[in-house]
Amino acid sequence: MSLTVITILCISITSVIGIFIGSLKFKGIGIGVGGVLFAGLLAGYLLERFAVVLNPEVLTFLKEFGLILFIYSMGLTVGPNIFASLRKNGLTLNLIALAVTTLGTVIAVLIFKFGNFSLPELIGLYSGAVTSTPALGSGQQILAELGEKADIIEKSGFTYAIAYPFTIISGIFVFAMLKAVFHVKVTDEVAAYETQKVDNDPHMQGFNVLVNNPSFDGLEIGDFLKMMHYTMTISRMKRDNEYIIPHEHIKLQMGDILLIFGPRKIFQEISFLFRLAPEQDLMEESAKQIQSQTLLLTNYRRVGKPLKKILGDTRHHWVISRVIRNGISLSPTPELKLAYADEVVVVGKKEETKPLIRYLGNDQETANDTRFIPFFLGMTLGILVGLIPFHIPGVEIPLKLGTSGGPLIVAMLLAYRGSWGRIVFYTPPHVLKAFKFLGILLFLAVVGIASGPGFIKLISRTEGLYFVGLGILITAVPLLTVGVFMRLVKKMNYLTLCGALSGCITCLPTMTFVSNMSNSDAPAIGYATVYPLTIALRVISAQVLALMLF
Incomplete structure (x- = not known):
């Protein structure tokens, strides 16, 4: 059996196990596609232990293609509504996303300045603390372009995996704390939301x-x-x-x-x-x-x-x-x-x-047909845009959107426009859902396999707990700070606020936790409103961190 076939077989088995892990739920809450990451970590550890070698070129291709496919499909999904979400009440919610992202980035810079760990570990920690796979991919690409060694960049996968599950726990803890501190009665919040919704x-x-x-x-x-x-x-x-x-x-x-x-x-x-x-x-x-x-x-x-x-x-x-x-x-x-x-x-x-x-x-x-020519034409355009260097005053190194930022921005613009002459960029929702899932599946499986050996060693030492604590800081402090301000000063509806805060860390399980408190769609609306802007902000902020601190 060739090395390429063995590699594909390993990715397939990892994906199956990961999807199964992600489907497991406790009180309606699960880690979803994140299960593939943890299956990959286990697979990577076992592969090293039994001296099984995979084809690195195939792994690199699957990782890069998976990320681009996921990012581009995500852009096509959120593009039609991104500008509408910035209007009226959506403006307030998106300012929350901007505040949470900015505060989280500042905290990441501070802990890096006063901590003792590498920049790739910070990028992984920051991305995992907001469960943002696009941010991880974006940060890794910038580090590679800056000349960082591949084995050092892989450390970002370790800290990403460590922070990821505690993001869910931290988010749920913050929402429970807000509920207790402000003596929130969910029934009253639902009634207030429904009244406002009707109006x-x-x-x-x-x-x-x-x-x-x-x-x-x-x-x-x-x-x-x-x-x-x-x-x-x-x-x-x-x-x-x-x-x-x-x-x-x-x-x-x-x-x-x-x-x-x-x-x-x-x-x-x-x-x-x-x-x-x-x-x-x-x-x-x-x-x-x-x-x-x-x-x-x-x-x-x-x-x-x-x-x-x-x-x-x-x-x-x-x-x-x-x-x-x-x-x-x-x-x-x-x-x-x-x-x-x-x-x-x-x-x-x-x-x-x-x-x-x-x-x-x-x-x-x-309408249900998939137009592959416009799809790959847009993806190609996104990759090319990502390769164009541009300069920002005060930054010596020319910046690039990369294969994360380029496809994301191009996809959002094409989806918003809808067509270009006779070329229609519409892709059926069910196709986009499948492409997004396939893309993130491939990316997380490869990241997990590459990071597995180092991850197991890291969590077995006290250093692992150190990163857990730092990840919780990046997650919880911005959520708690902005949450208290919006509730205390702006009197924002608790359900809408928690949904928006969940969107700020792109964490569906925390939104599910709030949704389970009632039958209201307020959390889902808040989540969906900030999600498009949050995706873009996280990709950009990861690149900014890499460029500022390299």
Whole structure:
């Protein structure tokens, strides 16, 4: 059996065992894909003990390819929402991410200055203390470019593995402490969150109203929507017991019943203009005559086109009530540009919507296809961008984004843009999930195998406990400091705060711990809001640490 085959066999066995370890849970909490790292550590120790040699070139390839695949897929996943997450309430949560990252980086610098260990060990410790595999890969690449020896760089894997499990424990301890110190009642936090959620929910909701305001009698629907800045849409209309598709040129009349879709926040505004008619249910009443269909945009020629262009290109006897993108309902304003795989909710008679179906494509099978050319084209572009040197004033050595930062930034930008001419960069969510898992699986398996012998020796000495303590400092101090400030000064909801803090250390198990306290989605929302920015910040901060302290 060749050395290459033995290496692949070892990686496969390590992955199987690691996935099994990661699937084990205690009270709903597990280490997930981190199990592969610990399986790799054990495999590395056993391989050395029994003098089994693996192909170093294959290991290097799998490690680098796995990291790039994971980082690029992660960028495509978070890219569409990263800029949206910086708006409104997301800005506050992302400032938390910035504060936690900055404070953690400062603590890392201080313990390095006053400690007695190598820079690679610090990079691993810092990355493990925030469970950030991209940060580890980014830091290792910078160290290699700075000329650090490979066997020294491997030490980062030791400290990463030591800090990793204690990050989960530290996070849970901090959240429990915040709950005790501030006498948090979870039921009260859930109630407060749900009230705020209803008031600020951006998703489109439907409600029936009666036109009883003479000021709007004779006003065209298009002019009314324009007056309301297109914050809503009218999908159905009832006049004299007849159900009508409300085109923009139809004039409103006293006594009309309208089914209006819009975000919850306009509910009160509409109630000042018209009388709410909860006794009416136009959607159900008109179901036999008017149907609602959800159509997929899969015709790449329509990608990037504003809705007004679609309305102008097709003769229509239907109304677009909303557009759903990445699970979020958007108001169908004339200027809204469609993205590939957008779900367009159209209201009308089925036979009259056939031209629109042909126009949009509506091919589920096509939407689920993986476009490998755009995928690898984007990955190639990311790698090339990562190789471009640039200078920062005060830093003598030219910087590079590397094969972590380059693919991440390029992927986020391509995912946000959606397409480039006729090239569509959309990749189905299930494919991205598989690529991310495969990528991090390969990377952690190789890191574990390479670090196994040294890790076992390290944890068997008091030095191992020393690194455990330092890792806890990097994890707990920023979380506790920012958590106390946001709760004491800003009065932030406990569940949202803990979810955001979990996102700041990219630690899903700690978010699960908070989620298990209630059935609220507040922790998950907080986690998801800060996650995209946190990924970028951790990659950059690991590089900054390496460059500052080398």
